[in-house]
Amino acid sequence: MNASVEKVIKSLPQNLLKRAAFAVKKVIFPTRCLACRSLFHAKARSSKDSYLHDSENVFERVITPFFCATCAFGFLPIVPPICPWCGIMFKSRQGEDHLCGECMASAKKFRIARSVGTYQKPLMDAIHCFKYKGKTQLAQPLGAMLFKSFISCWDVRSVDVIVPVPLHDRKLKMRGFNPSLLLVRHWKLFASELKINMPTIPVVRDVLQKARWTEPQTGLVRKKRIENVKNTFSINDSSKIAGKRILLVDDVYTTGATVNECAKVLLRGKALLVDVLRLARAM
Ligand SMILES: [Zn+2]
Numbered sequence: 001m002n003a004s005v006e007k008v009i010k011s012l013p014q015n016l017l018k019r020a021a022f023a024v025k026k027v028i029f030p031t032r033c034l035a036c037r038s039l040f041h042a043k044a045r046s047s048k049d050s051y052l053h054d055s056e057n058v059f060e061r062v063i064t065p066f067f068c069a070t071c072a073f074g075f076l077p078i079v080p081p082i083c084p085w086c087g088i089m090f091k092s093r094q095g096e097d098h099l100c101g102e103c104m105a106s107a108k109k110f111r112i113a114r115s116v117g118t119y120q121k122p123l124m125d126a127i128h129c130f131k132y133k134g135k136t137q138l139a140q141p142l143g144a145m146l147f148k149s150f151i152s153c154w155d156v157r158s159v160d161v162i163v164p165v166p167l168h169d170r171k172l173k174m175r176g177f178n179p180s181l182l183l184v185r186h187w188k189l190f191a192s193e194l195k196i197n198m199p200t201i202p203v204v205r206d207v208l209q210k211a212r213w214t215e216p217q218t219g220l221v222r223k224k225r226i227e228n229v230k231n232t233f234s235i236n237d238s239s240k241i242a243g244k245r246i247l248l249v250d251d252v253y254t255t256g257a258t259v260n261e262c263a264k265v266l267l268r269g270k271a272l273l274v275d276v277l278r279l280a281r282a283m
């Protein structure tokens with residue numbers, strides 16, 4: 001290389017060079033959409049903090065490098081009015097938050113539950129790619145969305161411990177990772193990127209155990225789901241949660257049977273309270 005050209009390149013900021021290289025790569029080599037497998041040109045993005053700072057279309061922002069425009073379209077965030085207890089979004093966009101019939105009929109063990117978006121395309125596709133197709137590159141962008149929900153719904157000092165909903169050992173071996181655990185792994189990094197003074201919240205992954213193998217909840221009616229998860233979880237070491245305010249993290253909330261059962265066991269282990277946060281909420 002010409003010495004003067006080399007000197008100019010060396011004088012450029014490293015991130016500018018990286019961005020330029022990324023943009024060139026994207027023009028030459030298209031990306032394969034994780035959802036529909038078609039080839040598309042992903043928009044060059046400066047760095048991951050750009051989607052953390054953006055509050056509009058957060059899903060499209062995070063999914064842009066992985067999904068084509070068609071597959072990324074149509075995300076439905078959870079917006080008021082919602083049930084303040086279980087966090088379900090009401091179909092009508094009118095009125096204030098109010099308890100849903102389900103929470104009035106049966107009290108929940110957790111204090112509050114909140115979700116990022118509704119469990120339908122394209123968030124459903126993203127979760128399927130992440131969970132079932134092992135596309136763990138989605139853990140960070142989906143985790144960023146979860147983190148943004150966390151900081152908008154909770155005071156970052158009001159949680160002592162994060163507990164990801166555990167998998168049975170056999171499921172963990174089959175899948176190779178616990179999705180809920182990967183979703184919270186970069187939170188400290190996100191907090192520093194957003195310059196949020198957040199204390200380190202320990203992620204405790206061995207305190208709650210799924211001791212009994214259960215059939216997948218998918219396709220089961222509500223009553224069966226509750227029966228299916230009954231007495232499946234146990235506490236390993238209650239000293240890690242006694243007197244603590246716990247944030248239980250899961251990927252999808254359908255009937256809430258799993259998180260309710262986890263909350264019951266955690267409270268029995270002397271946790272002070274259990275809140276729930278997950279990516280998607282079934283309508
Ligand atoms: Zn696509």
Ligand SMILES: [Zn+2]
Binds near residue numbers: 087
């Ligand atoms: Zn409710």
